[in-house]
Amino acid sequence: MMPATANPYYFQGPIKEPARFFGRRQELQTTFEAVYEAASLWLVGERKCGKTSFLYRILDHEVQAEHLPADHPLLFVYIDCRSGIETSRQLFREAFRLVMAQEPSFRFEPTRELDSFQIQDYLYRLAPKRLVLLLDNFDYTVASEHFLLDDHDFLKSVTSRSNVSIVAVTRPMGTKSEIETSPFFASLLRDDFGAFTHEEFEKFIQVTSTQSGVQLEDYREKILDLAGYFPYFVQLACSLYFEAITGQRFGQVDKHTAIRQEFTAQVQNDFALMWQDLNPDEREALRVLTEQGRVRETLHVRRLRARGYIVEDKLFSSVFRDFVLQQRVGSEPATG
Secondary structure, X not given: OOOOOOOXXXXXXXXXXXXXXXXXXXXXXXXXXXXXXXXOEEEEEXXXXXXXXXXXXXXXXXXXXXHOOOOOOEEEEEEEHHHOOOOHHHHHHHXXXXXXXXXXXXXXXXXXXXXXXXXXXXXXXXXXXXXXXXXXXXXXXXOOOOOOXXXXXXXXXXXXXXXXXXXXXXXXXXXXXXXXXXHHHHOOEEEEEOOOOHHHHHHHHHHHHHHHOOOOHHXXXXXXXXXXXXXXXXXXXHHHHHHXXXXXXXXXXXXXXXXXXHHHHHHHHHHHHHHHHOOHHHHHHHHHHHHHOOOOOOHHHHHHHHOOOEEOOEEOOHHHHHHHHHOOOOOOOOOO
């Protein structure tokens, strides 16, 4: 048993401490280059792949200094759209409220109602600063019955003509009609935000093992078997192995069995939500691969590979494989 030390693995929420963030260098470069050139982006990622942590990384001033000129005019504002943002007007009202905290000279009455002309007027008042809205969970706003085609039209107009860029972050939204017909989404540069690459995973294990003094490199295959390359699941699996190795949990029982049981218990609700996000063809492909060990290479299968669900011709996690085996055609897993 090793002496107790602080657990460096974090899975209770988005990562806000720069030292805990790993990977995503290409995604960061793409995002900063786009907004610096006044473009807007749509980042599409699975649950538990670190989308919110990525947005917090963009807010970090040291990261901005790595990717932008020292005299850049960009003003970054983060908004979680689960906070009741249901229209484009509400979106900008919240944005201007947050801008006041960064720009003391900017004046705005947060309770006032806004029309499109007033919004553009406030954006012009920010000059020479240019607003960059980091919209987390934007799919919640799009799904609102109050978010209308006029809102899509206005966002396209304001991002093309005013000094504002938008980084809209969502889960995959399939072929929902409001996306297929949206002039706003059609105007965005799309970037799919997936799981860790193998190199990012290896670096994560190596660096955190060195920092903590608890070597997990000998357990990398066990961790991969549980978590695949999804950052949240990797953090969880590493945390459980860390606690087992340092004697903080699981006592004298077989640690691999105990860790698998605990990991399984903690991820069931997450797997159920991920399953619900998949379309019927994707679910069927995962069932076939699980039951038969192979599946025909279709567009749906290629997308599942790109999104991290299939790794080296098998499901990303043996625990997720067990979950899929429990699902029946036409049934929905319970969440809670």
